[in-house]
Amino acid sequence: MRLLRIRLRDFRGVHDREVHLAESGVTVLEGENEVGKTSTVVALDLLIDFRDDSKAAPVRGAAPAGRDAGPEVEAEFVTGPYHVVYRKRWLRRRLTELHVTGPTTEQLAGREAHDRLLAILDETMDRDLWLALRVEQHTPLGQVDLGGHDALTRALDRAAGGETVGPAVDAAAEGLVERALAEVRRYHGGHGRPVGPLREAGDRVAAARTEADAAAAAVSEVERDVDLRAELDREATGLAEERRAQNARVRELEDRWSALQARQQEVTTSAERAEAARERAGRATERQDARAALVAAAATAEQRAARARETLEGLEAGDQARREDLAERRTEADRALAASDAATAAARTAAAELAAARDRAELADLRGRLRRAETAEEARREAAREAGGPCADAAAVERLEGLDRAVVQAEAELAAGAATVEVTGLGDRTAVAVDGTTREVADGESTTLPVADAVTIDVPGAVRMTVRPGLDGEAARRRVADARTAREQACAALGVADVAAARAASRAAGEAASRVRELAAVVERELGGRPLDDVRGAIATLAERIPAEAAEPAPTRRRGARRPAPDEPGLFEEAGLLDDASGDPEPEDLEPLRLEAVRTLDAADEAHRVARGAEEAWRRLDASVTTAGADVVAARTALAVARSEADRRTGELREARAEYPDDALAAAATDALARARRYEADHEQRAAALEADDPTTVEALYATAKRAVDSLTQRTADVERRRAEVTGRLQVAGGEGRHDRHAAARTELAAAEREHASVSRRAAAAVRLHDTLARRRDEVRRAYVAPFRREVERLARIVFGPSLALEVDPALRIVSRTLNGVTVPFDALSTGAKEQLGLCARLAVAALVDAEDGVPVLIDDALGHSDPGRLERLAAVFGAAAAGSSHQVVVLTCTPARYRGIGANRTVTLNPSYPPPQAVPAADEEPPDTDASDPTSTGSAEFRAG
Amino acid sequence: MRFVHTADWQLGMTRRFLGAGRVGQAVGEAQARFAQARLDAVAALGRVAGDEGAAFVVVCGDVFESNLVGPDVVGRACEALRSVPxxxxxxxxxxxxxxxxxxxxxxxxxxxxxxxVTVLDTPGVHPVAPGVEVVAAPWATKRPLSDLVGDRLRALEPAPEGVVRVLAGHGAVDVLSPDERNPAVIGTAECRAALADGRVHYVALGDRHSTWQLHGEPRIAYSGAPEVTSHEETDPGNVLVVDVGPDGAASVRPVRVGRWAFTREHALADSDDDLAALDARLDALDAPERTALRLAVEGTLTLRQRARLDEITEAHAPVLAALEVDLSGVVTRPDDADVEALGLSGFAADAAQELAAAARDDADPAALDALALLHRLAVTR
Structure with missing residues (x-):
């Protein structure tokens, strides 16, 4: 089909517009938004699809807004051999007109026209392809579904060279594949899993087989039980037989065993009798032995008693001799003790004397020390008194010297300020008395004297000159007088005449203080730090302790002692005190006393040692005497015991002999032994006879036979029990209808298997059919995939470059794109690349399809995702697609720049087409071409040759 | 003296092809009707015995399918026995x-x-009426180690004067199952000898489900099951009304009591006409609700003819008690018209061609199934 012309009237926003399209090649319709580009496409669909009496939503949507006019579309096109002008108006003043101008002229209207047109289109045009090659606004320009389009497949079939089989593809055949697949799906899910009837049939077979197996098992269980029961019956019969035979055998053995048991009893009895006789013989022998032992014991006891008597006698003799010796020793010890006591008394006396002498010496020493301390103390107190005088105060003496210096200063000041008298010697040594003081004045020598006060100068003999100071020296003189008065008062306070005396007194006080310290040291040394009263107390204690007679020698010796002279100057006295105790009485000579005491003590020790030795010797002897006495007592006791034992034994023996004399006992023993031997022989004989008849074997046989009977009884009971069990089971099973169940189960299994076979066959048929159909279809498709792919690749290489390769599946879908060796699935490509490939695919189809079969490729504002570089190449694609082909491409765009480079055969700029003002008569519909830019004019298209 | 000889009631038996209930459910409808039919056969033979004035009915083994049948089977069997006069x-x-x-x-x-009702569970002579004795040779285990009938016969003296003796035994006879390894096979020679010297006057046998008499000796007979139990049986559904005297003269007369049929049919199917004929044959079946049919079809069919065949069998299956179709003899060869009839184009047509070729040339059943499925999918488009 080729569109030549489309005219819209009162269609949506378009008042009236006619567009002429290039018969082949690219026509670009460009215009602003809402100018009615898309309406042009919509109008074509309405024209074909909706009858003029339709009030469907798309028809109503095409009515112009706000105006009471029916939308009208007129199209002129060539399709197949037909050249057609077709016009329709809906809603208002409806009409349908069809003018066919070739190959034969037809003129139709109304319903006839509509139907005739559809018939023409069905005859000449692949309408699915027409829709498929269209790219709507705002829909992604992606994969195009091209499978099953008549025109395309015819074209591809031609391209593949497959002419001979006639029309290659039938859309109905495609539907058959779908139906065959649906049939397969009835039986097989994913992965060949059985579903629906096939699965049900399989389940039925499985269930039936399970049931048949169970039923067969139930039946064979009964059959086994029947066999078992027969077996048990046989066994029971055999067992009864066996028991009868075994019972007879038991009875026979029992008789033999009973007889043997009686004899066994006899043997046992004889054995017991022999045993009793052996015991009696043993007892007689024992009594004989006991008698002999008793005789021996009596003799032994008698011997022991005799030995004890001898021992006692020896001991008693030794004891007497030791007692005599003991008395002697006792006397000796007493003597030595007395001598020791005397020596001890002498030693004690000598020690007493020595102690008394020592006390006296100490008393004398203490008394001397006391006396010296008292003297020193006294001297110390005296010196302290001296040291404590007024001049002892060093500060007071200092002050006095200060006052003295003040006097001298005052006098000096007076002299300095006073008039002077110069006395000059005129002759040889003249004596002059100045204020009473005589001095000699040599010739030429002069002395200057200050006249502080009235100075009297006497030249002896000659004159008395009194020089008095004038009034001007009065103040100085009064200050001197005041200073002197103060000095005199201070001297008086100190009790001294003048300053020199004060200095002497101060020095004396210092010396006295040092003496006080020295004397205190003396007292300290003499008393050893003890207060005087302590020393006095010690003296009193000592004096009391010394008895009067012991103190007797002391006065004689004290007479020789030097007595101190009380009138001697104290200085010496004091010196003596400091030196030693020269004033003490002479000490007593203690040495002879000490020697005496030592000697007597030694003698006492010796005497004591001797006495101790004697006593010990006595005591030792005494102890041995005591021990020997105990031995004697023990020996006496032993004798008594031995005697008593000997008597008892003798008595016992006597009594025993009175009862049984020794020879009677011997006869009884011999007799008993003989009887025992007899009985034993009898028993052995019987036992040997019994053993010869082998009672053990008979007993074993008997026991075995009895056990066999028991075992048979047991087995019989067991068989009976099992038989009862089986019988019970059979009774139960008999009423269960197991045969019926088994028969029903087998019938069901056979039916289920038949059904399964039938369903499986149907499923296999479906699979086979689908496989065959699909394989055939794919073969056909593969045949025309190649030319399609070649054409798409040819175009796409312009965009993507020469390395591009595409994979296309039998449904003519692009599977993947390979570029520079990198393969990317179509779905993973960018939107832009998908768009470009989609466009290439459509243009390829258009280029492939036969010119007569072809339909226009309609592209409504696509390629929004392509960059300028690709756009340029896409433009070349349009050109390449057009080359050598006569198909029609219509591009609608609001951005003309996108399609500038495509070399359009015709570019139509669409301008708004508004309705004229009310005043303008609507009949004026076909004005001559006017200025296209005039917005109020009837819309028209401006044609430019592409 | 007249009595009724029957055997192999096998009450409690089920047949797989009569359908199954699901596990834990009651058996299928045909199965239940079949079970009832077997009880009805017992009642019917009871009526025969009454009408014929028989002295007794002897059932020669396999009264029950198993010793382990359910209490319901036992209970209904007792009720059926009660109706025997x-x-x-x-x-x-x-x-x-x-x-x-x-x-x-x-x-x-x-x-x-x-x-x-008397159970002959101990071997030996059982007097059943004045001048009438039955010698029982019951099975004591599932695997007897000797000819039980022979054992019994050898232990017998000739019957006393005026006494009619009937031996009741069970097992295969040597002329039918010459299996030397089976020690329990019944020796017919011994039986003939016993009949000859008057130890017994009739040998009533069970185990074979079809009525059968020893050639030349009608007094040694299998009565067969009173109602059919298997497609392999040649003459089931009868009881034997036996007249026998102490002199050894005997007459044996089969009387039909069974009403079900387990049949085998063979059909050739190579063309549309054959298919139509088959359809007509199935339409003409007598008492289809009591018929379990094993149909073996043989021939070469196109895909469309094969679909037609399937359609015919599916249409008849619900009417019959059981219909088992053996198609192993059918070769399906899709022709070009089959493929064209699919109205396919493009690769789907290629696929159809491929499958057709595989089905035709390699006799690949999966390819045929796939083609059939394609047919279905293409038609319901």
């Missing part, structure tokens, strides 16, 4: 041997068993 003697056979599970010793049978 003369004494009935039941002999255990190989299906219901007198072992520990013997059905006629079961409590449910004993409780319902009518008093005129």
């Amino acid at each position: 003369v004494p009935v003697l039941l002999l255990p056979g190989n299906h219901d041997p007198a072992d520990a599970s013997l059905v006629t010793r079961r409590a449910d049978f004993v409780r319902r068993c009518p008093p005129h």
Whole structure:
């Protein structure tokens, strides 16, 4: 089909517009938004699809807004051999007109026209392809579904060279594949899993087989039980037989065993009798032995008693001799003790004397020390008194010297300020008395004297000159007088005449203080730090302790002692005190006393040692005497015991002999032994006879036979029990209808298997059919995939470059794109690349399809995702697609720049087409071409040759 | 002395081709009717016995299909026995041997068993009426190790004067089943000898479901089953009315009591005419509701003819008690017209051609099925 012309009237926003399209090649319709580009496409669909009496939503949507006019579309096109002008108006003043101008002229209207047109289109045009090659606004320009389009497949079939089989593809055949697949799906899910009837049939077979197996098992269980029961019956019969035979055998053995048991009893009895006789013989022998032992014991006891008597006698003799010796020793010890006591008394006396002498010496020493301390103390107190005088105060003496210096200063000041008298010697040594003081004045020598006060100068003999100071020296003189008065008062306070005396007194006080310290040291040394009263107390204690007679020698010796002279100057006295105790009485000579005491003590020790030795010797002897006495007592006791034992034994023996004399006992023993031997022989004989008849074997046989009977009884009971069990089971099973169940189960299994076979066959048929159909279809498709792919690749290489390769599946879908060796699935490509490939695919189809079969490729504002570089190449694609082909491409765009480079055969700029003002008569519909830019004019298209 | 000789009732038997209920459900409708028919046959032979004035009815083994039939089968069997107006003697056979599970010793049978019924479960002579003795040779196990009938006969002295003796036995006779490995085969020579010297006067046998008499000796006979049990049987559905005297003179007369037919048919199908003839034949079947038909078809058909054949058999199946069609002899060769009739084009036509070729040349059944399916899908388009 080729569109030549489309005219819209009162269609949506378009008042009236006619567009002429290039018969082949690219026509670009460009215009602003809402100018009615898309309406042009919509109008074509309405024209074909909706009858003029339709009030469907798309028809109503095409009515112009706000105006009471029916939308009208007129199209002129060539399709197949037909050249057609077709016009329709809906809603208002409806009409349908069809003018066919070739190959034969037809003129139709109304319903006839509509139907005739559809018939023409069905005859000449692949309408699915027409829709498929269209790219709507705002829909992604992606994969195009091209499978099953008549025109395309015819074209591809031609391209593949497959002419001979006639029309290659039938859309109905495609539907058959779908139906065959649906049939397969009835039986097989994913992965060949059985579903629906096939699965049900399989389940039925499985269930039936399970049931048949169970039923067969139930039946064979009964059959086994029947066999078992027969077996048990046989066994029971055999067992009864066996028991009868075994019972007879038991009875026979029992008789033999009973007889043997009686004899066994006899043997046992004889054995017991022999045993009793052996015991009696043993007892007689024992009594004989006991008698002999008793005789021996009596003799032994008698011997022991005799030995004890001898021992006692020896001991008693030794004891007497030791007692005599003991008395002697006792006397000796007493003597030595007395001598020791005397020596001890002498030693004690000598020690007493020595102690008394020592006390006296100490008393004398203490008394001397006391006396010296008292003297020193006294001297110390005296010196302290001296040291404590007024001049002892060093500060007071200092002050006095200060006052003295003040006097001298005052006098000096007076002299300095006073008039002077110069006395000059005129002759040889003249004596002059100045204020009473005589001095000699040599010739030429002069002395200057200050006249502080009235100075009297006497030249002896000659004159008395009194020089008095004038009034001007009065103040100085009064200050001197005041200073002197103060000095005199201070001297008086100190009790001294003048300053020199004060200095002497101060020095004396210092010396006295040092003496006080020295004397205190003396007292300290003499008393050893003890207060005087302590020393006095010690003296009193000592004096009391010394008895009067012991103190007797002391006065004689004290007479020789030097007595101190009380009138001697104290200085010496004091010196003596400091030196030693020269004033003490002479000490007593203690040495002879000490020697005496030592000697007597030694003698006492010796005497004591001797006495101790004697006593010990006595005591030792005494102890041995005591021990020997105990031995004697023990020996006496032993004798008594031995005697008593000997008597008892003798008595016992006597009594025993009175009862049984020794020879009677011997006869009884011999007799008993003989009887025992007899009985034993009898028993052995019987036992040997019994053993010869082998009672053990008979007993074993008997026991075995009895056990066999028991075992048979047991087995019989067991068989009976099992038989009862089986019988019970059979009774139960008999009423269960197991045969019926088994028969029903087998019938069901056979039916289920038949059904399964039938369903499986149907499923296999479906699979086979689908496989065959699909394989055939794919073969056909593969045949025309190649030319399609070649054409798409040819175009796409312009965009993507020469390395591009595409994979296309039998449904003519692009599977993947390979570029520079990198393969990317179509779905993973960018939107832009998908768009470009989609466009290439459509243009390829258009280029492939036969010119007569072809339909226009309609592209409504696509390629929004392509960059300028690709756009340029896409433009070349349009050109390449057009080359050598006569198909029609219509591009609608609001951005003309996108399609500038495509070399359009015709570019139509669409301008708004508004309705004229009310005043303008609507009949004026076909004005001559006017200025296209005039917005109020009837819309028209401006044609430019592409 | 007249009595009725029958055998092989095999009550409780089912036949697979009569259809199955699902597991746990009651048996199919045809199956139930067949079971009832077998009980009806017992009642019918009872009427025959009454009408003919028979002294008794002896059933020579396999009264029940198994010793393990259900209580319902036993109960209905007892009811059917009750309707027989003369004494009935039941002999255990190989299906219901007198072992520990013997059905006629079961409590449910004993409780319902009518008093005129005797079970011959012990071997030996059973007096049934004055001057009439029945010698029983029952099966004690499923696998006897000797000729039970021969054993019985050898143990007998000639019958006393004026006494009619009938031997009741069960099993295959040597002339029909010359199987040397089977020790239980009944020796006909022994039977003839016993008949000759008057130990017995008639040998009544069971086990064979078709009526049969030993050639030249009508006194050795199988009565056959009173109602058909298998397609293999040649003359089922009868009982034997036997007249026998102490002198050995005997007459044996079969009387039909069965009403069902298990039949085999063979049909040639090579053309549309053949198919029409087959259809007519099936239409003409007598009592189809009591007929289980095994139909073997043979011939070469096109795809359309094959569909027609299927249609014919499917149309008749619900009317018959059972219809088993054996199509192994049918060769289906799709012709070009078959393919063209599909009205296909494009690759679908190619596919149809391919399948047709496979079905025709390789006799590929799956391809034929696929083609048939394609036919269906294309038609319902």
